[in-house]
Amino acid sequence: MASMVAMTGLPPSMGLHCTLASRRHASLATLPAYLAQDVAAKSQLEAASLQIKTSTRRVPQQAVSDAASLSQTDVETFESDEDEVLPTPVVIIDQDSDPDATVVELSFGNRLGALLDTMQALKELGLNVERSRITVEGSVTCKRFSITRADNGRKIEDPELLEAIRLTIINNMIEYHPESSSLLAMGNAFGIQAPTELDVDIATHIRITDEGPHESLLYVETADRPGLLREIVKVITEINVAFRSGEFDTEGLVAKAKFHVSYRGAALSKPMKQVLTNCFQYYLRRPETNVDSY
Structure with a gap:
């Protein structure tokens, strides 16, 4: 058999595998049909089992939201x-x-x-x-x-x-x-891993449109941070603009707010829109300063 392997140019282990495979197929031909099917099915199961055992890829587990903490x-x-x-x-x-x-x-x-x-x-x-x-x-x-x-x-x-x-x-x-x-x-x-910081100047967008004669829609998009919803409401109320809460969305690192606002029962005039926009541009883009530095 060694001489046959050498003549075919195959490695010894591969030649042995081919010889055993040929013997197995030959033996299947001599068995009854129902036994040959059982043996063939067993061979397929063994091959599948070997493939699973040799696979080293780890499948990620989904996190669950229950009382048990993640390991x-x-x-x-x-x-x-x-x-x-x-x-x-x-x-x-x-x-x-x-x-x-x-x-x-x-x-x-x-x-x-x-x-x-x-x-x-x-x-x-x-x-x-x-x-x-x-x-x-x-x-x-x-x-x-x-x-x-x-x-x-x-x-x-x-x-x-x-x-x-x-x-x-x-x-x-x-x-x-x-x-x-x-x-x-x-x-x-x-968190375990900190996010990539957003440039606040790039992330901040302010838009004000009218929704009829009595109300305007304020849209603010900016980098999210703790206390942001409270800051936005404070800016609105400090310039005597009345608001009715609309929607506040947190999408990853970005916060998007929609508020229905009015000034003295009417939609915001062009000067009031500019004042409100300037206030948001200042408060939402200003760098954080340590009080102890003064």
Whole structure:
């Protein structure tokens, strides 16, 4: 047999494999049909088992949102899978859809679990979760729930509480989905991996359009940071502009706010639009200064 291997130019191990394979096929020909099928099926199973055992690729585990915290193995799995494109985490606080409740939408691709931890955190803020539903659009699963104040059963109007709701949801997402920390501004303080910083001057956009004679629509897009919703409301109220909360979206590192505003019961005039735009350009783009430096 060695001489035959040498003549064919094959390595000894490959020649032995070919010889054994030919013997097996020859033996199958001499067996009854039903036994030959069993032996052939067994050979296919052995080959599949060998292929699985020799594969070294690790499949990333999906994070779940439940009471159990993620293990270090899960975190390492997420960090090691560099080829996977992470979805953009989105948190939407909607004040327009429901006149009796504040609507919150949360999505992170199809990674979100039952959100029991988030529901519990909102209850600790003195809120009730009235309704909840799940919608699926392509590969994105969106969790939508309506919340009210536990003390009076009404929708949330206080900007401080709205910002607390937003930050609570984002903190929970980072805790139970640590791979999202590099995609959220809050990940810089609480996440495992800090996000890439955005240039605030580039990220900030302000647009004001009229919605009839009595109201204008203010649109603000800027780099997200803790307390941003509270800052935007403060800028509006300090120049005596009345507002009705519209929608505040957190999309990864970018925050997008839509507010219905008016001045003395009418839509904003051109000079008032310019004043409001200038205020936002100053407050949202100013560099952070340490008070102790003065």
